[in-house]
Amino acid sequence: MKVTILQGGTEHLCDVADGETIADAASRIGINLLGACGGHGICNMCSRHVVSGIENILNLKTQKPTIHGDGYAPYARTCTAIPTKEGIVIDADRGTRLS
Ligand code: FES
Numbered sequence: 850m851k852v853t854i855l856q857g858g859t860e861h862l863c864d865v866a867d868g869e870t871i872a873d874a875a876s877r878i879g880i881n882l883l884g885a886c887g888g889h890g891i892c893n894m895c896s897r898h899v900v901s902g903i904e905n906i907l908n909l910k911t912q913k914p915t916i917h918g919d920g921y922a923p924y925a926r927t928c929t930a931i932p933t934k935e936g937i938v939i940d941a942d943r944g945t946r947l948s
Pocket residue numbers: 882883884885886887888889890891892893894895896926927928929
């Protein structure tokens with residue numbers, strides 16, 4: 850499955866294996882999305898803006914979509930985000946805990 854990750858004005862096409870999280874797949878292409886908890890779903894530092902395809906992301910732990918937001922933009926915790934369909938675009942430069 851392919852996920853598009855936007856970072857630093859560049860569009861990266863990332864291969865995500867079945868059952869793999871977006872954060873783990875991104876790390877293979879040199880994009881570190883993980884936060885202080887190292888991918889245990891605790892710190893929320895890996896949450897990133899989902900530009901499109903939020904409905905195609907399953908939370909590994911709850912088996913439901915995990916959405917955080919400011920009321921306008923959806924966010925997903927990438928360390929527990931499993932793609933279920935194509936069409937997902939993640940903005941790595943925009944997160945709930947990024948300054
Ligand atoms: S890395 Fe801490 S919640 Fe994802």
